[in-house]
Structures are given as structure tokens and as C-alpha cells.
Amino acid sequence: MTRRELLALMGAAPRPLLKVAKAAPDAPTAPVAIAKCASYDGDVTATLATMFDQIGGLERIVKGKTVTIKLNLTGSPGLRLKGRPLGVTHYTHPKLVGATAYLMGRAGAKRIRFVESGWALSGPLEEYMLDSGWNVRSIAGAAPNVEFENTNNLGKGKRYARFKVPADAYMYPAYDLNHAYEDTDVFVSMAKLKNHETCGVTLSLKNCFGTLPASIYGDDSGPDEPNEKPTTGRSAVGHVGKRQPSRSAPQELHFGVNNDPGYRVPHIVADLAVARPIDLAIIDGVESIAGGEGPWIRSKPLRLVQPGVLIAGRNPVTTDSVATAVMGYNPRAERGTAPFQTCDNTLLLAERHGVGTTDLKRIEVVGVTIAQALYRYEG
Amino acid sequence: MFFALLLTLAAPTDWVPARWRWLETKTLDLLSGTPVNCLLIDWNAQQKTEAAAFAGAAMARGVSTLAVIRPGGDPAEPARDAIRAKFTGVVLEGDFSKDVTERVKAAVAPAPLIELTLRSRMRLASKEPVIGTYQGVWPGIPVMEDGAAKAGPSGSPWINTNAGFLRAARAFGPSTIWIANLPPPKNVITADNYEQVIADAAMVGARWVIALDDDLARRMHEGDKAGLQVWGRITRQLQFYEGHRDWRAFRPYGKLAVIQGVEGGALLSGGILDMIGARHTPVRAVPPESLRTETLAGTSMAVDVDAAALTPEQREVLKAFTRSGGTLLTGPADWKESGATKPGQITLGDEETKRLDDIWHDINAMIGRGNLGVRLFNVSSMLSNLLVAPDGKQELVHLVNYSNYPVESVTVHALGEFHKAYLYTPEAPEKKLEVYKVDEGTGVDIDVVNVSATIRLE
Numbered sequence: 001m002t003r004r005e006l007l008a009l010m011g012a013a014p015r016p017l018l019k020v021a022k023a024a025p026d027a028p029t030a031p032v033a034i035a036k037c038a039s040y041d042g043d044v045t046a047t048l049a050t051m052f053d054q055i056g057g058l059e060r061i062v063k064g065k066t067v068t069i070k071l072n073l074t075g076s077p078g079l080r081l082k083g084r085p086l087g088v089t090h091y092t093h094p095k096l097v098g099a100t101a102y103l104m105g106r107a108g109a110k111r112i113r114f115v116e117s118g119w120a121l122s123g124p125l126e127e128y129m130l131d132s133g134w135n136v137r138s139i140a141g142a143a144p145n146v147e148f149e150n151t152n153n154l155g156k157g158k159r160y161a162r163f164k165v166p167a168d169a170y171m172y173p174a175y176d177l178n179h180a181y182e183d184t185d186v187f188v189s190m191a192k193l194k195n196h197e198t199c200g201v202t203l204s205l206k207n208c209f210g211t212l213p214a215s216i217y218g219d220d221s222g223p224d225e226p227n228e229k230p231t232t233g234r235s236a237v238g239h240v241g242k243r244q245p246s247r248s249a250p251q252e253l254h255f256g257v258n259n260d261p262g263y264r265v266p267h268i269v270a271d272l273a274v275a276r277p278i279d280l281a282i283i284d285g286v287e288s289i290a291g292g293e294g295p296w297i298r299s300k301p302l303r304l305v306q307p308g309v310l311i312a313g314r315n316p317v318t319t320d321s322v323a324t325a326v327m328g329y330n331p332r333a334e335r336g337t338a339p340f341q342t343c344d345n346t347l348l349l350a351e352r353h354g355v356g357t358t359d360l361k362r363i364e365v366v367g368v369t370i371a372q373a374l375y376r377y378e379g
Numbered sequence: 380m381f382f383a384l385l386l387t388l389a390a391p392t393d394w395v396p397a398r399w400r401w402l403e404t405k406t407l408d409l410l411s412g413t414p415v416n417c418l419l420i421d422w423n424a425q426q427k428t429e430a431a432a433f434a435g436a437a438m439a440r441g442v443s444t445l446a447v448i449r450p451g452g453d454p455a456e457p458a459r460d461a462i463r464a465k466f467t468g469v470v471l472e473g474d475f476s477k478d479v480t481e482r483v484k485a486a487v488a489p490a491p492l493i494e495l496t497l498r499s500r501m502r503l504a505s506k507e508p509v510i511g512t513y514q515g516v517w518p519g520i521p522v523m524e525d526g527a528a529k530a531g532p533s534g535s536p537w538i539n540t541n542a543g544f545l546r547a548a549r550a551f552g553p554s555t556i557w558i559a560n561l562p563p564p565k566n567v568i569t570a571d572n573y574e575q576v577i578a579d580a581a582m583v584g585a586r587w588v589i590a591l592d593d594d595l596a597r598r599m600h601e602g603d604k605a606g607l608q609v610w611g612r613i614t615r616q617l618q619f620y621e622g623h624r625d626w627r628a629f630r631p632y633g634k635l636a637v638i639q640g641v642e643g644g645a646l647l648s649g650g651i652l653d654m655i656g657a658r659h660t661p662v663r664a665v666p667p668e669s670l671r672t673e674t675l676a677g678t679s680m681a682v683d684v685d686a687a688a689l690t691p692e693q694r695e696v697l698k699a700f701t702r703s704g705g706t707l708l709t710g711p712a713d714w715k716e717s718g719a720t721k722p723g724q725i726t727l728g729d730e731e732t733k734r735l736d737d738i739w740h741d742i743n744a745m746i747g748r749g750n751l752g753v754r755l756f757n758v759s760s761m762l763s764n765l766l767v768a769p770d771g772k773q774e775l776v777h778l779v780n781y782s783n784y785p786v787e788s789v790t791v792h793a794l795g796e797f798h799k800a801y802l803y804t805p806e807a808p809e810k811k812l813e814v815y816k817v818d819e820g821t822g823v824d825i826d827v828v829n830v831s832a833t834i835r836l837e
Contacts, residue, residue: 078536130790131757131758
């Protein structure tokens with residue numbers, strides 16, 4: 001990070017007082033690519049290809065491998081902000097998805113599986129995508145062996161895969177997820193550059209909260225066994241800890257101790273980052289929304305924004321740290337400071353788990369600089 | 380001469396009606412090149428002379444004129460005056476008793492009389508060429524105070540519509556149905572809104588009686604360019620449906636039937652038919668009076684809303700339906716959407732809506748993800764109607780978008796094998812669509828839907 005970038009970032013941070021955590025000196029780091037991309041009508045594929053080259057080349061990551069890509073399709077496809085297409089507000093854009101599939105196919109990926117735990121979804125993910133206005137046939141045709149799977153329940157699998165938090169779990173000792181997260185060589189989180197009501201920002205780390213199947217972690221999950229036809233979100237189990245997940249899955253370690261969503265969700269997300277590591281983070285900031293994660297948010301006014309950037313990296317914490325800085329925030333800000341006014345900082349929690357560094361001085365930024373990409377989400 | 384001109388006028392079933400607030404003959408120029416061929420004009424005894432001149436000029440252009448008479452005094456006399464002033468017919472708008480209506484009808488015969496009455500008083504199963512009501516909801520997506528759309532139980536935005544009521548009303552008989560509600564006062568009515576209200580009625584085979592809001596009427600009268608552009612959008616939307624008269628012969632596609640009478644709430648908006656319509660499940664309304672074995676031919680699921688109201692013969696029809704493999708959902712006695720008999724009521728009350736949630740749960744479970752004719756994707760801001768040609772070889776899917784924004788990438792999965800598909804929109808010529816195979820039958824993609832679109836499958 002250059003001095004100029006640092007100064008720009010400091011200028012972007014809320015004033016006058018910053019509560020900033022100390023850096024973890026030994027947390028891993030990895031380069032992060034930032035590219036300007038003014039619109040989805042531009043050459044998204046070429047831009048993305050350059051970015052992948054800048055972080056070490058896509059072939060090295062995916063050749064001959066099964067790749068699972070977790071999308072961000074949060075909230076019902078029927079809920080739209082001012083009637084706008086979902087991809088320009090709070091969903092990852094289908095053109096970015098198609099471009100990623102194409103490039104991965106070209107780089108020799110053996111199988112590409114797009115996954116998401118769609119809101120209240122028990123049917124096929126393809127239909128959810130069609131309801132979102134996506135051309136599923138076109139994405140499926142972008143590369144050989146493209147698949148789609150709804151991970152809100154068992155999906156096409158026969159059993160759930162258990163992912164243990166290696167040590168010092170914050171919330172749960174392990175998580176039961178759809179098989180797709182296990183039956184893969186490479187796990188990609190493709191997120192949107194957005195604020196989040198509960199977590200301050202939602203980027204590649206927070207996107208993976210959506211790996212939790214509502215069949216087990218949903219409000220209407222079975223008390224003992226999963227409910228394979230979930231119809232709700234994960235508020236009771238995940239956000240407020242009013243109940244435990246289905247007993248078939250590992251139970252919360254300190255149930256009833258903390259019911260604050262601003263504590264719980266960031267800690268669960270940080271746990272997931274070590275239980276199911278992310279191999280590649282891609283963040284869609286071409287067009288998005290500021291103020292919250294979707295049109296159902298009422299606590300702050302939502303704004304359509306056009307940051308015009310794409311961000312990608314091999315380490316989700318370094319990538320999210322850079323993305324947070326691009327949004328005009330300090331990625332090391334502690335609770336009480338924007339964007340983490342009412343929540344713990346997921347990035348710091350993941351850093352403490354040893355996933356990656358949040359220290360911008362230790363993160364190599366390639367492509368355009370943070371200062372050049374800076375787009376203030378706060379007012 | 381007068382009678383010769385009279386013969387050139389369209390038949391009442393072909394009238395494309397609009398409320399008209401002017402008696403200046405130059406305003407008839409606004410109708411040039413439009414399908415509007417019938418004007419409803421408030422009768423004013425003080426303006427007999429101007430009215431007669433206007434009616435004559437309209438007739439010379441092939442435009443029918445109807446004098447609108449409302450309650451207050453004896454309507455027979457002004458009705459006679461209107462016919463003497465060369466009006467083509469009379470509209471009684473309001474709550475007139477049957478006796479009065481019959482008396483006026485006799486007074487103006489053979490000129491036509493059209494009733495725009497309460498929904499509950501419409502002569503549903505009559506042989507009248509046109510029946511109508513002035514009661515309607517203003518179609519669109521209701522918006523909350525903070526600007527967000529109100530969501531329905533499905534999580535999708537709820538759409539206010541007259542479509543369910545009109546589906547039900549059309550099922551009673553062959554009459555052409557007019558819905559003559561007015562634009563809500565003190566609201567900005569956009570061109571999109573006008574197109575939506577026209578399409579909301581037209582997609583289920585009814586006609587909205589064009590009614591301009593005060594601001595638009597003033598601007599049109601002044602020759603304001605923007606106002607005339609809105610009028611152009613209105614008439615283009617009318618032309619879209621009126622230009623395809625053959626579509627009127629298509630009938631509702633029906634693997635799912637809802638058996639519901641007037642007492643069971645068939646004429647209320649926001650009821651079961653609208654709930655099913657909101658999830659884009661093709662549905663056919665069946666009044667109990669029409670319930671016969673042949674009525675349910677091709678139906679695999681049925682919802683009997685008010686079982687207690689059926690006659691023993693009608694119950695036998697439903698028994699035979701289930702014996703032949705049909706699925707029947709019959710609710711308890713308190714299922715029925717009471718309130719249909721309240722004269723002013725056209726939507727469900729809070730209690731009825733609450734009760735509908737229970738009914739909806741069962742209906743939703745019965746329908747599941749099944750394809751009952753067509754499945755539509757990315758249509759949360761739309762309503763649709765699936766129709767089938769009399770020979771069964773073609774199907775039409777009408778789509779109406781209520782969101783005021785174009786919707787991109789709509790996907791259609793039609794049940795069965797179709798080899799050709801065509802897209803029709805008001806703004807573009809017919810377009811051939813690519814058809815492809817899907818598990819359920821045939822898939823078709825549409826790039827964009829502005830306000831209305833129709834897909835013809837063959």
C-alpha cells in the first residue's frame with residue numbers, strides 16, 4: 001500500500017476518533033486485484049481475466065478441478081429495490097457469473113458448480129435464478145460441465161457434510177453444510193460490495209453465512225432432524241440465538257449467553273471462514289446498493305450506487321479488507337466505529353482465527369489503487 | 380341519413396369505450412387513428428343542443444355516443460331526451476333498481492342501454508351484450524409510506540388488480556364486461572399506469588372504460604405535447620388488444636378450477652382467484668351454476684370454496700371428478716369469503732384476508748411446484764393469463780407488468796410440446812421466438828416486458 005493510498009483511506013475514515021484494533025503481525029496475506037469496470041455492458045470477461053492474472057493466474061487454481069462458487073442471491077427474487085434488476089442492486093450480477101464460468105472453463109476447470117441457499121428455497125437453484133431474471137441456459141453454456149445446486153437443504157446430496165472449526169471456535173464446534181461445499185477442490189465466494197445491517201459490510205466472508213442450510217439452521221428447521229422444505233430465514237438460530245439448530249447438527253457452544261445479532265453473525269461468519277476455507281474471493285462492486293444488504297432493510301435509507309469496481313483475491317480477509325477500504329471504511333475499525341457501529345468486525349474476528357491480515361500495509365494491491373477505486377458508501 | 384349512419388356503427392360488443400368530458404366536435408380529432416369508438420358523455424339537459432351536434436358529428440365518424448345518467452330524479456325522461464339528441468344509447472351508472480332499469484330500457488328501445496352498476500348487481504348470466512360496473516380497484520403495486528412495495532404472502536410485491544373479479548364475472552356468461560372505475564383522485568397517473576389498467580382488464584377479456592384524470596384531460600384539451608403523448612400510449616395499448624380480435628375467442632386454460640359463486644366471494648378483489656393469479660398458476664373460474672361434468676373436462680385440480688352452497692347435483696359432479704382422479708380441495712364452512720353481499724364492498728376485509736391465509740396454505744400445498752399449463756419466471760411484478768384456442772392447438776400467455784420499470788429476461792415453461800412461439804407487444808411488430816425443450820415441455824425466453832406482452836404458442 002502506498003503512502004498516498006493510506007492517506008486517502010485515513011481521509012475516508014469517520015472522524016474524529018477511530019477505534020482501531022492492533023494488527024495481527026503473523027496473519028497470512030495475499031495480493032488483491034482491483035479493476036475499474038464502469039458497467040456490466042463493458043468487457044467484464046477481459047477485466048476479470050486480467051485480475052485473475054494479477055493474483056497469480058486462474059489456471060493454477062482451477063485446472064482439472066471441481067470448483068464450487070457461492071453466489072450472493074440474498075432475499076426473495078421478488079423483492080426488488082425500486083423495480084431495478086437484482087444484479088444492479090443486491091445480487092451478484094449474472095454477467096459476472098457468466099464471465100467467471102467462461103474463464104474457469106477456459107482455464108481447464110473440470111466442473112463448475114454454482115451454489116446458493118436461496119431464500120426459503122427447497123427447489124432447484126436454476127428456477128430461483130430464472131425468477132431472478134437470469135439466463136440460466138447462457139450461463140450453463142459458458143463452460144463445460146456447469147452445474148447449479150441449491151444448498152439450502154440436502155440438494156442433490158444424500159447427506160450433509162460436517163465442517164469442524166479447527167480450534168477455538170467462537171460459536172459452534174462444527175457446521176453441517178450441503179455436500180457441495182465438501183465435494184469440491186476449490187471454493188469461491190462471489191460477493192457483492194454492500195453494507196450489511198447486522199455486520200456493517202457484506203463481502204466474501206459474510207457471503208458464506210449463506211452456506212448454512214435453512215433446513216438445519218432455519219427458523220422452521222426440525223428440532224431433531226433437518227426440514228428439507230424450509231420456508232424461512234435463519235434469524236432464530238443464527239441472528240438471535242432463540243433456538244438451537246436441528247439436533248442432528250453440532251449445537252451452539254454457549255447457547256443463551258449472547259443474543260445480540262451484531263455479535264453472533266460476525267462470529268459465526270468468522271468460524272465458517274476457517275471451517276470451510278475460501279480459496280478465491282470475487283467481489284462485484286460495479287453496481288450495488290449502500291445502506292444495507294437488500295430492499296427489506298428499513299433502518300437506513302438505501303441508495304443505488306455505482307462504484308464501478310471489481311475486486312478479487314486468494315485470501316478472503318485481505319480481499320475484504322481492501323474492499324472495505326474501497327468503500328471508504330477502515331477495515332480494522334472496531335465495534336462502535338463505522339461501518340461496525342452496532343456489531344463486531346467480522347474481518348478482525350477472521351484475522352484472529354488466522355485466516356488473513358486486515359492490515360492494509362501488509363496487503364499488496366494490484367491493478368488500480370485503493371485511492372483510485374475509492375467510493376464512499378457512507379453518505 | 381341518420382339511420383344509414385347508425386348502421387355504420389360498431390355493435391355494442393365491439394365498442395371500445397371512453398368517458399368523454401367535451402362536447403366540442405374538434406375533440407373528436409383525438410380519436411383519429413385510435414380504436415376508441417364509443418364515448419360516454421354525462422348527460423346535461425342544459426346542453427341538449429351542443430350534445431346533439433356532438434353526437435351527430437361523432438356518428439359521422441363512426442363513433443357511438445352514450446348518455447350517462449346517474450341516480451337522482453326519473454332517469455327515463457333524460458334517457459329519451461338523449462336518444463332524441465341522436466345519442467346511440469344510454470348508460471345508467473349507479474345503483475338503480477331493476478324496475479327503474481327496465482323502465483328506462485323500454486323507454487329508449489331499440490337503442491341500447493348499458494348498466495354500470497354495483498358488482499353485486501351485475502346481470503352476470505344474462506344475454507345483455509355488455510354488462511359493467513363502476514366498482515374497481517386501481518391496478519398497480521401499492522407502495523408504503525417509505526416508498527417500498529407492499530409484499531404479499533409469497534414475499535413478492537402484492538399487486539392490486541381487477542383480474543380475479545373479471546375472470547369470475549366472465550365465467551358466468553357471454554356478455555362483454557366493462558369495468559368503469561375512475562383514476563384515484565389526487566394521484567399522479569402516469570402513462571404506465573394507464574397502460575396497466577387497460578391491460579389488467581384486457582388480459583382477461585374485459586374492457587376498461589377509459590377515464591382521464593383531470594390533469595391529463597386539461598393538458599390534452601390544451602394540445603400539450605406531453606399530454607398528447609400519454610394519450611398516444613393509452614390508445615396504442617388499446618390497439619394492442621383490439622388489433623387481435625381473434626384472441627377474444629380463446630378461453631381460459633384450465634387444469635385448475637376454482638368453484639366459487641357470488642355468495643362465496645367470486646366478485647371480490649384480492650380473493651382466491653387473485654392469490655392464485657399472483658403465483659402465475661393458470662386458473663379457471665367456475666360458477667356453481669355452470670358446474671357440470673363437461674365444465675371440468677381437462678381439469679385435474681379443483682377448489683370448492685363454498686361447499687355448502689352446492690346443490691346435490693353439483694356435489695355429484697365433484698364426486699365424479701374425484702372418482703376420475705381429480706384432486707378436490709373443499710374447505711370448512713367458514714372458508715367462504717363472506718361479504719360479497721355487502722353492496723359497497725369490492726375487496727376482502729382484514730378478517731377475510733386473515734382467513735384466506737389458511738385457505739392459501741392448503742391451496743399452495745396442493746399446487747406445489749407443479750406445472751398446470753405454464754410456469755413463468757422473473758414475473759414477480761406481473762400478472763398473467765393463459766388461454767387456449769377453441770381448437771386447442773394454440774395457447775396465449777398474456778403478461779402485464781405493474782412495476783413502472785421494464786422487466787428483463789422473462790422465461791416461460793409451457794406444458795406440452797410447441798414448435799413455434801411469437802411475441803406480441805404494443806411497441807414492436809410480431810417477433811418469432813426461439814423455442815427449446817425443458818423437462819415440462821417447451822421453453823421460451825423474452826428479453827424485455829415493458830407494460831404488456833403476449834406470447835402465442837403453436
